[in-house]
Amino acid sequence: MKRKIKNIAVLMLFIILSVSVLNAQDTNSALKYNDEMIEIQTSVDDALGQFVTALDAFDNELMKKEKANALKVIKKANKDISSMEKFDGSNDYKKEMKTFMKMYKEITENELTKIMYLIIEKAGDLTESDWDAYDAFFESALVKYDNAFNRFNEFQYNFASKWGFTIGSYEEEY
Numbered sequence: 001m002k003r004k005i006k007n008i009a010v011l012m013l014f015i016i017l018s019v020s021v022l023n024a025q026d027t028n029s030a031l032k033y034n035d036e037m038i039e040i041q042t043s044v045d046d047a048l049g050q051f052v053t054a055l056d057a058f059d060n061e062l063m064k065k066e067k068a069n070a071l072k073v074i075k076k077a078n079k080d081i082s083s084m085e086k087f088d089g090s091n092d093y094k095k096e097m098k099t100f101m102k103m104y105k106e107i108t109e110n111e112l113t114k115i116m117y118l119i120i121e122k123a124g125d126l127t128e129s130d131w132d133a134y135d136a137f138f139e140s141a142l143v144k145y146d147n148a149f150n151r152f153n154e155f156q157y158n159f160a161s162k163w164g165f166t167i168g169s170y171e172e173e174y
Contacts (some may be wrong), residue, residue, distance in 0.1 A: 026088075030163030033087050034156065037097050040077045041152075044104050047073035051108065055115055058124040063116045067108065074105050096155045103148035111141035 047070040054066040081097050114137045122130055153167075160167045 027164040030087065030159070031165045033084075033093065034159065034165075036084065037081070037093060040080050041097065041100060044070075044073050044077045044101065048104060048108065048112075051112060055112065055119065058119055060120050063119065067113065067116060070108050071105070074101055074108065077101055077104075093155075093159060096152060100148055100152045103144055107141040107144050111137040111144075 047066075051063070051066040051070045054062040057063075078098065078101050081094055081101065084094060087093050115134055118126070118130060118134060118137075126134065157167055
């Protein structure tokens, strides 16, 4: 009887350790998957930032170059996202990231391009009404960006919670 109890205790310890190791592997793979997605998103965010910086510089050639680069980076990001495996049998993270990329493309092709053409057409000599239009386009882009960013942050927070890791910026912000 004593031997049976000892065997059961050893078996229980083995099961507990096995579950802990498997859980750590799941958490680690979820964290790695998240990091890969965020790396893709960061490259797009950086490219969009370069485009906005070019708009602020009022340099026609630089604006065109940075717009083309931003669209190229967004296209690559979409390909990279598509090539990633499902996580835990689900495409949810990929779908959410694709929605995020759609916003980047939309504001690049719409609001920011309208600002670019406004600057080009006016040769940088904007009137007060031109500045009002500039501000309206920029505000529209920011609203779309903020909405998409908040949606993604909520998704990412839920993903992290499910898999046992934390997202620092989300928790600091909310």
